[in-house]
Each structure stands twice: as structure tokens, then as C-alpha cells.
Amino acid sequence: MLTNSRRRLVVEFAKAELVGVGQLPSRVEQFEVAFHYRRALTDEEIAGLPLKWCEIPAVDLAGHGKVIEENT
Numbered sequence: 001m002l003t004n005s006r007r008r009l010v011v012e013f014a015k016a017e018l019v020g021v022g023q024l025p026s027r028v029e030q031f032e033v034a035f036h037y038r039r040a041l042t043d044e045e046i047a048g049l050p051l052k053w054c055e056i057p058a059v060d061l062a063g064h065g066k067v068i069e070e071n072t
Contacts (some may be wrong), residue, residue, distance in 0.1 A: 010035055011068060021045070026072060029065030036065060 002010075011028050014037040022039030029036045046054075 007068070011037070013072075024071045026070065027067060028069040028072070029063075030058070030068050031063065031065040 004024065007030070014028065014035060018039055020036065022045065023042050026037070026039040
């Protein structure tokens with residue numbers, strides 16, 4: 001069982017890993033074995049993606065975890 005203080009540490013670590021990447025909206029979700037922190041890409045980040053990468057159809061397989069935080 002994950003304590004509240006450890007949960008906070010995990011979320012803060014995930015946020016630290018993405019400092020300077022993306023923008024709001026964002027979402028932190030908790031799943032059975034993992035946390036998922038996503039941020040929307042900026043227009044500049046999208047423009048920097050290779051064209052071949054942009055041709056890949058978007059598929060969201062993230063599922064629906066317990067939302068811990070949004071737009072933080």
C-alpha cells in the first residue's frame with residue numbers, strides 16, 4: 001500500500017522529469033502498478049516532431065486510472 005507521502009514523492013518525481021516539456025492540460029493518474037503523468041505538447045514541440053512520427057495514427061491506450069491531479 002502506498003502512503004500519501006510516498007504518493008506525493010512519486011508524483012513530484014514524475015513532474016520533475018518533465019520540467020520544461022509540454023504545457024497544460026495535464027493529468028496524473030494512478031493505476032494498479034504505475035502512475036501516468038501526461039502533458040499536452042506545445043505547438044513548437046509538435047512542429048519539431050519528425051513527419052514520419054506525425055503520420056502515425058493517434059491511439060490513446062492509457063486507460064482510465066484514478067485521477068490524482070489535473071492541470072498542475
